[in-house]
Amino acid sequence: MLAGMWNGFAGLIGILLVVLRASDAFGQAGSLGQWGARFDWPNVAIHTHLLPNGKVMFWSRREWDANNPTEGLDPRDSTPRIWDPQTNTFTSLPRPGFNLFCAGHAFLGDGRLLVAGGHIRDGDGEPHATIYDPDQNTWTRIDDMNRGRWYPTLVTLADGQSVVVSSGSENGQMNDVQQIGKNGHWSSIVNFGGLPYYPRMHLAPDGRVFMSGPLNLTQFLDTSGAGQWTPVGRRNPQDNDNGLQEYGCSVMYDVGKVLYVGGGVPPTNGAVTINLQAPNPTWAPTGSMRFRRRQHNATLLPDGTVLVNGGTQGQGGPQNGFNDLTPGQPIRAAELWDPVTGQWTVLAEEQVDRCYHSTAILLPDATVLSAGGGEFRPDGNIPNDLRDSHRDGQIFSPPYLFRGARPTITSAPTDVTYGQVFNVGTAQPAEIQRATFVRLSSVTHSFNSGQRINFLQFTSDGTQLQVTAPAGPNTCPPGYYLLFILNQQGVPSIAKTIRIHNP
Numbered sequence: 085m086l087a088g089m090w091n092g093f094a095g096l097i098g099i100l101l102v103v104l105r106a107s108d109a110f111g112q113a114g115s116l117g118q119w120g121a122r123f124d125w126p127n128v129a130i131h132t133h134l135l136p137n138g139k140v141m142f143w144s145r146r147e148w149d150a151n152n153p154t155e156g157l158d159p160r161d162s163t164p165r166i167w168d169p170q171t172n173t174f175t176s177l178p179r180p181g182f183n184l185f186c187a188g189h190a191f192l193g194d195g196r197l198l199v200a201g202g203h204i205r206d207g208d209g210e211p212h213a214t215i216y217d218p219d220q221n222t223w224t225r226i227d228d229m230n231r232g233r234w235y236p237t238l239v240t241l242a243d244g245q246s247v248v249v250s251s252g253s254e255n256g257q258m259n260d261v262q263q264i265g266k267n268g269h270w271s272s273i274v275n276f277g278g279l280p281y282y283p284r285m286h287l288a289p290d291g292r293v294f295m296s297g298p299l300n301l302t303q304f305l306d307t308s309g310a311g312q313w314t315p316v317g318r319r320n321p322q323d324n325d326n327g328l329q330e331y332g333c334s335v336m337y338d339v340g341k342v343l344y345v346g347g348g349v350p351p352t353n354g355a356v357t358i359n360l361q362a363p364n365p366t367w368a369p370t371g372s373m374r375f376r377r378r379q380h381n382a383t384l385l386p387d388g389t390v391l392v393n394g395g396t397q398g399q400g401g402p403q404n405g406f407n408d409l410t411p412g413q414p415i416r417a418a419e420l421w422d423p424v425t426g427q428w429t430v431l432a433e434e435q436v437d438r439c440y441h442s443t444a445i446l447l448p449d450a451t452v453l454s455a456g457g458g459e460f461r462p463d464g465n466i467p468n469d470l471r472d473s474h475r476d477g478q479i480f481s482p483p484y485l486f487r488g489a490r491p492t493i494t495s496a497p498t499d500v501t502y503g504q505v506f507n508v509g510t511a512q513p514a515e516i517q518r519a520t521f522v523r524l525s526s527v528t529h530s531f532n533s534g535q536r537i538n539f540l541q542f543t544s545d546g547t548q549l550q551v552t553a554p555a556g557p558n559t560c561p562p563g564y565y566l567l568f569i570l571n572q573q574g575v576p577s578i579a580k581t582i583r584i585h586n587p
Contacts (some may be wrong), residue, residue: 113418114486116432117418120479126165126174129456130185130199130529132443135218135580136195136564140167140445141177141345145185157459157467158205159183164216167477169447176217180214186237188251188282189526191534193585194290195219197526200248201233209234222547226268231259234257236532238538239293242557244585247293247307250279275309276303279539282529284334286342286536288360291558296358298330302367316450319344319356319367324472328573331440331529335383336388336390336536337423339559343370343382343390343397345421347530349406350399351378355428357419372425375415379407381444381527383452384535386520386568391431392417392452393480394438395530398583402463407440409462409472414439418480445525445532448566450559450576452480487573491516496567499583500553501551502560507548508542510577511568517543517572519551521565521584536564553584560584 099121112118127144134139145165146155162184163178183205187210192198202210207309207393209232215224232254238246245266253259260275268545280298285305293305294316330348344367345355353373358365373392380395395415398408408414414437420429436455438444442457458473495509510516521538526534535552538560542551547568554560566579 085374091580098343108426109362109584113481115137117483118486119432119434120481120482121448122476122478123172125167125455125475127163127479128259128441128459128473130459131187131189131445132453132455133189133191133197133526134444134445134447134524136524136583137218138169138581139447140169141165141197141216141453142167142451144186157461158203159537169449171197177221177225181225182210182212184282186234188248188533189523189528190238190246191526191563192246193337194238195583198238198246200229200238200265201236201251202231202548203234204254207234207252208254209252211254222526227270229270230261230272231265232495233259236360236502236531237283237285237531239285239287239533240561240563241287241293241307242291242561243559244453249285250276250281250283251291252281255541262307262311272305273309274313277446280328280330282531283532284332284333284344286533287334287558287561289340289559294342294360295342296334296344297332298328298347300326300329303357315492317358317366318487331378333380333392333530334533335382335384337390338537338539339445341423343421343423344394345373345378345382346377346395348378349403349404350582351376351395351397353377371421371428373419373428374430375417375419377415379439379442379530380415381438381442381532382523383444383446383525383528384483384531385446385452385535386450386522386538386566386579387484387518387570388423388520388537388572390421390423391418391444391480391482392421392453392454393434393444394442394457396439407460407462409439415422420482432480436470436478438474440531442474443527445527446522446535447479448579448581450482450568450579452482454478454480456551457480468520484574484576487575490570490575491569491577492578493567493569496582499585502585503555504553504554505550506553508551508567508569512571513546513549515571516542516569517574518551518566519549519568520570521554522542522568523559523561523583524564524566524581554572557586562586
């Protein structure tokens with residue numbers, strides 16, 4: 085009898101310990117977030133995009149077998165793929181006819197993805213451009229640009245078209261001509277001599293394009309007419325030689341407000357912000373990250389915070405700190421920036437290094453996909469060790485997903501016009517504290533040119549929300565956005581994808 089009582093008591097203790105461990109793990113996730121298990125990908129996700137249908141398109145530099153690479157690093161074509169987060173399956177897409185590696189890209193106002201430029205060899209770019217239609221699953225070649233483009237940046241403009249900025253040409257010289265793409269054709273505007281690769285660019289509230297870096301002297305680009313560049317101010321007033329802060333991240337975290345964080349050699353942990361709607365926009369310091377980083381990614385979350393992951397703090401290696409993978413130099417812990425306090429919080433660690441050629445994007449369920457890294461020549465000649473090419477991904481669940489039950493969106497329109505008041509059904513209308521639009525991501529080389537956020541005004545009649553769409557395309561370029569609603573605990577819903585456009 086005593087043995088039976090003891091066995092029962094021991095069983096009770098075991099159950100209690102399991103509950104306590106689960107509670108402890110849940111508590112840690114509530115403060116640190118949680119990384120899911122690493123899972124295999126068919127290739128390295130160097131260019132990654134969230135499509136309007138909720139699937140993820142990506143491509144790498146080459147096709148290869150982990151044990152016996154069949155191509156060098158400079159093939160003349162590429163195979164884009166689709167990852168379906170709902171089924172965790174991968175599908176190969178039609179080949180576009182040239183290598184899309186090192187191209188620039190941006191979603192047009194109708195949801196198609198424009199890809200400009202591509203890879204011939206390091207420093208030499210293709211002049212080609214093509215458009216992917218996710219509805220038809222087709223690539224459509226459009227006019228070639230003025231010259232080749234390698235490491236260009238594309239920005240969606242207020243009319244839903246795009247501007248392409250900077251890059252290396254087909255013979256390794258810089259292509260200083262900026263071009264506007266409209267309806268498959270290109271028109272050249274003002275030059276900018278000495279503009280670096282992949283400049284960090286954002287559409288500003290006055291319709292101009294703002295270059296936040298990597299040059300220290302930041303600029304506005306007026307794309308109307310012949311175009312005009314206008315200096316705005318220096319991120320670092322003490323730097324008078326306009327030095328580069330390359331491979332830092334730039335995020336428009338609110339209308340007209342930009343965060344620039346990390347980058348440079350040696351890497352910095354510093355961060356600065358600017359409000360482009362101020363009478364005299366000036367960069368000002370905000371809180372510094374715990375870790376110095378370059379080659380990291382910064383992802384805008386639906387509550388307006390910014391998640392940084394990956395990167396390296398090293399400044400050594402064969403390329404003098406370009407992508408230092410020396411053990412102990414890559415940073416695996418994520419960090420979260422709060423724009424209200426300006427402070428950073430250190431979060432959970434990823435399982436692998438995510439440095440040069442890694443990507444990260446926000447998914448519709450408010451988690452973040454982190455993938456890729458590698459596929460480069462550390463010494464400028466020999467490809468990197470295959471162990472440093474990461475054909476895998478991990479999903480990060482931020483702390484807000486461990487604060488309680490999610491609110492739900494039961495109904496929402498598929499498209500809205502500027503200034504429209506539209507209904508959003510939810511089972512918890514009285515609990516909703518915030519509604520946001522987050523533009524679909526399109527990311528490569530530590531910069532997501534597409535992501536931006538709008539905080540939406542709304543009221544409730546007790547049964548549903550009446551949400552007001554942004555007033556105009558300068559503050560919310562036409563295209564597809566993730567609509568999130570967040571409750572009083574800051575927990576986001578699963579998003580609904582909505583297209584916004586002119587009436």
